[in-house]
Amino acid sequence: MNQVNLTISAGQKEPGSFRLVFTLALAGMLSGLALAGAYQITKPIIDANKAEALRRGVFEVVPGSRRFTPVELVDGQEKVTAYATYDADGAFLGYALEGRSVGFADTIWLLWGYEPQRRRVTGMKVLDSRETPGLGDKIKKEKYPPFAGQFADLALEPMIIVVKDGREGNNEIDAITGATISSKAVAKAINDAAAKWLAHLPATPPPPDSAESQGSGGADEGERAGEGG
Amino acid sequence: MAESRDADINAQRLYAEFVKGIWKENPVFVMVLGMCPMMAVTNSAINAIAMGVSTAFVLIGSSLLVSLLRNLIPREVRISTYIIIIATFVTVVDFTLQAMVPAIHKELGAFISLIVVNCLILGRQEAFASRHPTRLALADAAGMALGFAFALLCLGATREILGSGSLFGRSLFGEHYEPWVIMILPPGGFIMLGLILLFFNWMRQRKTMRPAIAAEEVRR
Numbered sequence: 205m206n207q208v209n210l211t212i213s214a215g216q217k218e219p220g221s222f223r224l225v226f227t228l229a230l231a232g233m234l235s236g237l238a239l240a241g242a243y244q245i246t247k248p249i250i251d252a253n254k255a256e257a258l259r260r261g262v263f264e265v266v267p268g269s270r271r272f273t274p275v276e277l278v279d280g281q282e283k284v285t286a287y288a289t290y291d292a293d294g295a296f297l298g299y300a301l302e303g304r305s306v307g308f309a310d311t312i313w314l315l316w317g318y319e320p321q322r323r324r325v326t327g328m329k330v331l332d333s334r335e336t337p338g339l340g341d342k343i344k345k346e347k348y349p350p351f352a353g354q355f356a357d358l359a360l361e362p363m364i365i366v367v368k369d370g371r372e373g374n375n376e377i378d379a380i381t382g383a384t385i386s387s388k389a390v391a392k393a394i395n396d397a398a399a400k401w402l403a404h405l406p407a408t409p410p411p412p413d414s415a416e417s418q419g420s421g422g423a424d425e426g427e428r429a430g431e432g433g
Numbered sequence: 434m435a436e437s438r439d440a441d442i443n444a445q446r447l448y449a450e451f452v453k454g455i456w457k458e459n460p461v462f463v464m465v466l467g468m469c470p471m472m473a474v475t476n477s478a479i480n481a482i483a484m485g486v487s488t489a490f491v492l493i494g495s496s497l498l499v500s501l502l503r504n505l506i507p508r509e510v511r512i513s514t515y516i517i518i519i520a521t522f523v524t525v526v527d528f529t530l531q532a533m534v535p536a537i538h539k540e541l542g543a544f545i546s547l548i549v550v551n552c553l554i555l556g557r558q559e560a561f562a563s564r565h566p567t568r569l570a571l572a573d574a575a576g577m578a579l580g581f582a583f584a585l586l587c588l589g590a591t592r593e594i595l596g597s598g599s600l601f602g603r604s605l606f607g608e609h610y611e612p613w614v615i616m617i618l619p620p621g622g623f624i625m626l627g628l629i630l631l632f633f634n635w636m637r638q639r640k641t642m643r644p645a646i647a648a649e650e651v652r653r
Contacts, residue, residue: 219507235521242525249532338614
């Protein structure tokens with residue numbers, strides 16, 4: 205079934221190299237056009253999806269929040285975006301920050317909520333990870349085991365500690381059975397981000413709507429956040 | 434070139450080309466092609482279906498184009514041209530999944546782009562689409578795609594039921610079921626694939642042996 209017809213029939217002339225090059229160039233050009241078209245059509249939807257995922261994540265890690273304003277934190281060359289969150293009436297609730305660390309398989313990228321007055325973590329949501337299905341990927345799940353739920357009201361000082369035999373202190377979380385590395389990576393992502401960026405948070409949170417009129421990405425997200433409320 | 438004329442194609446021939454991919458020449462159970470996605474994305478039924486549908490789109494689209502252009506593509510550069518055609522369809526699928534179902538796209542990850550190198554697809558272009566009229570090529574591609582999706586789903590559903598205790602994300606056995614985590618890990622994939630191949634080959638063998646067995650029994 206897979207045999208290739210290797211013999212060229214006697215009368216058939218071999219095509220010149222011009223025709224070969226021309227065919228490939230034409231194929232490549234048409235392919236490029238098709239791809240550019242597909243990219244143009246899907247790009248806005250993909251971007252909207254990403255913004256929506258981020259928006260949901262922010263609202264999830266700071267319970268009760270209905271809108272947010274991006275805040276740029278700068279430390280020398282490095283820049284990150286934190287999100288100041290507000291409830292429906294515009295009262296400041298806390299910040300959502302990003303965290304990254306190397307897990308068992310690949311970088312774990314997560315969002316976590318922080319309440320400056322009580323200096324507590326208010327929630328954690330994994331945005332992207334490639335942890336082992338059935339073991340490490342339980343870091344994403346709220347239930348069975350309730351791993352993400354442990355971050356709902358967690359002390360951050362001196363640091364989050366992963367334990368294996370039942371949490372006692374209010375800065376301890378229980379590791380997932382069989383996925384200690386993934387569990388520790390989540391704690392490390394938050395600890396690292398806290399150590400680096402908490403000092404850079406503005407002393408007074410920005411007013412709820414300040415960023416809506418400025419900045420391209422920020423304005424878009426600000427509006428979306430407003431719609432959500 | 435031994436190519437059937439367009440006029441010769443009747444419904445029966447179309448049906449035969451379509452059906453052969455599902456059972457008699459099933460790409461996975463019989464030809465053992467496309468093992469890479471077979472192992473990698475079948476840890477849940479929904480992933481298996483997403484991969485099945487994506488592969489079907491690429492396979493049918495490429496077969497259509499290759500068959501339409503089969504007399505225009507010089508033989509010397511045919512493989513490169515097929516690859517360009519296949520890669521274009523794959524990238525379109527990649528963008529589309531990312532836009533429509535981001536969660537599934539995240540699960541399948543790099544394996545969507547890797548459809549390009551699924552030997553099932555290039556194999557069908559070389560062995561069938563490039564030497565048959567469009568209608569036959571489409572029937573063949575659709576049958577092969579369905580056969581591949583069927584195989585993916587067999588493996589995906591079994592692994593999800595055993596490894597996560599659920600099907601399509603819905604829990605089947607309640608909280609007290611202890612999932613066989615190994616089933617959704619790579620070793621479980623190999624074990625399950627081996628068992629499924631064994632089962633289907635046993636069925637096929639039994640089918641071909643049946644007349645012989647019947648004759649044996651008559652003699653007794």
